[in-house]
Amino acid sequence: MSIRGRFLLWYLILLGVFYVTVGTLFLQLHQAGRATDRVVNIRYRIHSLCGKLLEELLSMEENEKKYRILKKQEYVELFRGSRDSFLEALQELDLVHGELGENGRWGQIREGFQVIFARGLGHQESSGDGGSWFPEDVARDLMSKITEARAENQRKVESELRQLQASSRVAQRWGLVGLLGSAMAGIVGLVLLTYSVTRPLEALKRGIRSVLRAGQVEPVAVSSKDELGEVARAFNEMAGRLRQEERMRSDFIAMLSHEIRTPLTSIAESVNLVEEEVAGSINERQRRLLRIAREEMGRVTELLTQLMKVSRMEAGKVELRPRPVEPARLVAACLRRAEPLAEPAGVRLRAKVTPHLPQVMADEGQLQQVILNLLGNAIKFSPSGGEVVVRVEPEGDGPGVRFSVEDRGPGIPQEEHSMVFQKYYRIAGGPGAQEGMGLGLSISRHIVEAHGGIMGLESRPGQGSCFYFTVPRAR
Structure with missing residues (x-):
């Protein structure tokens, strides 16, 4: 895979981890929002309606007592208004509990007490006796039921708040897991990408340094098929050509040194014979020129010796007697x-x-x-x-x-x-x-x-x- 492809894959993995984390957090927040809506809207409405029922019960009881004392028709109307409000609140409570999927006990209470209210007021108006419109024991029983329902609703509010808190902790954990997952994916991906890029670069650097330091061109072991692999293969091809040229040059120098050494030895021997006046006498100027020639031949001989020694050493033929x-x-x-x-x-x-x-x-x-x-x-x-x-x-x-x-x-x-x-x-x-x-x-x-x-x-x-x-x- 190319370097560009690896970076793209790493980017897609990070993007995938990010979107999975965001999606999970969205679901958790959606569930938390629904739970919050239940607590804030529905449970609060139940709490408010229970309070209204208690207020209307107290209002009916108070208006009945006032009517008994003052005998004014307006208290009858106030009683009926409180009764109607009470029944409406009961009906609304029944609907709210229906939204929650709970039983319809509020509807049953509403129907039963609607009959009681109607009988109480009808009997009083027709007979004129002093019977109670709304019997006190019935009122106390109803108030007890409403108070109990209100307390039960409060317990459910607390339970749902605990569930909401637990959901929040789960969302936090998922967010932390997503954050850590993204960070780990980023770090691991970055390390792998860095390693996949720097490893062949280090091999190339070692190969180049071997040329600079020791003049030895060695192939680099890079097997990747990306752009760096292409550079490494080009370097190895260049290294092979340079090694071949170096061998050819070393062989040529060794051959040249060997071929020159033989005639050079003959020339040196001839110079020695002339200097020893074997071929006839020589003057001082000729002797000085022969001495210069002998020194230069010695320098060339030393140079040839060094060239041959370098060739042998590069071929691994260093003879030691330690x-x-x-x-x-x-x-x-x-x-x-x-x-x-x-x-x-x-x-x-x-x-x-x-x-x-x-x-x-x-x-x-x-x-x-x-x-x-x-x-x-x-x-x-x-x-x-x-x-x-x-x-x-x-x-x-x-x-x-x-x-x-x-x-x-x-x-x-x-x-x-x-x-x-x-x-x-x-x-x-x-x-x-x-x-x-x-x-x-x-x-x-x-x-x-x-x-x-x-x-x-x-x-x-x-x-x-x-x-x-x-x-x-x-x-």
């Missing part, structure tokens, strides 16, 4: 060999070796070449009157011994640190920038890595450089 070596003795021998190069340049050589260092397991000749390469570079880039220090100390937390060569030259910019160990690379600037072919550090790195150590650089412009390498201790 044995226990004393670090202090090794450094002293290297300083003696480098002294003829340092003295004409006005550079002092100094060693700082930590006492009682353990022996290292190394090929002494190969290790001397590494130190001499570093000393030669340090001397070339050091100003006259400068100092080059060779330090030997424990690796620290590592199991080996650390060798370092420090100078006070112009330093190396940070952006060039990853390239100085590549073959043919020469550092820009400095008094010795244009000397050599840029093979010494590449050869040194191969030798150190063949010993199982590492080689690195610490340098800042204007503050000199420190090249270091580690070698394992002898067991």
Whole structure:
């Protein structure tokens, strides 16, 4: 799936979780709204109607008493008005309970007491006796029933409020679950998307850095079929072509070095014979020219030797004869060999070796070449009157011994640190920038890595450089 498709899928998942959460909350709120409507509207109406029934009962009782005392017809009308209001409230209560799906007991009470009211008033008007229109025991019984119904309604209000509260808690939980689900889906999706994008990017970055640091072009293991996979496949194709070209170049250099070495040996031998006057006497000017030719042939021979050595090392053919070596003795021998190069340049050589260092397991000749390469570079880039220090100390937390060569030259910019160990690379600037072919550090790195150590650089412009390498201790 492409990166765009993965982002779209992640977006749809988040959208789905969001809408499910919103839909669930909507249903919960709808149910809570219905419960609230029952409590606020219907139950409140029942409560109000029960209160009205009690008021009308008291009004009927009061109007009957006033009529008994004052014998005024207006109290009869007031009694009848209260009675009609009472019956209307009973009828409305019956309808409200019907909406709730409860029994119609209010309708039965209304019908029964409607007959009682009619009989009471009709009997009084026709007979003129002092009988009660609305018997007190009936009124008390009715008031008791209304009060009981009112209390029952209050209990139902409290019960429905508890249910509403429980529904609110459920809605809160669902909202929290939806929020956490959305957050988790977002985080998990983001982590997976980030991993799916950064993993091939890291592989590509390692491949590019391997080219920059070591000049080795290795394929990257990216199996995705998205845009990054296409970039990785293009990089691997480029890496394959570069490796093929590098092999062809190495083979060509090895062949050229071998083919040139034979005639070069013949030329050197001929120069020696002429210089020894085998073919006749020569003057001083001719001898000087022959000496220059011999020196240049020596330089070319050394260059061919280095080229062939690099080719063998890149093919993994580093021949080592490791044995226990004393670090202090090794450094002293290297300083003696480098002294003829340092003295004409006005550079002092100094060693700082930590006492009682353990022996290292190394090929002494190969290790001397590494130190001499570093000393030669340090001397070339050091100003006259400068100092080059060779330090030997424990690796620290590592199991080996650390060798370092420090100078006070112009330093190396940070952006060039990853390239100085590549073959043919020469550092820009400095008094010795244009000397050599840029093979010494590449050869040194191969030798150190063949010993199982590492080689690195610490340098800042204007503050000199420190090249270091580690070698394992002898067991």
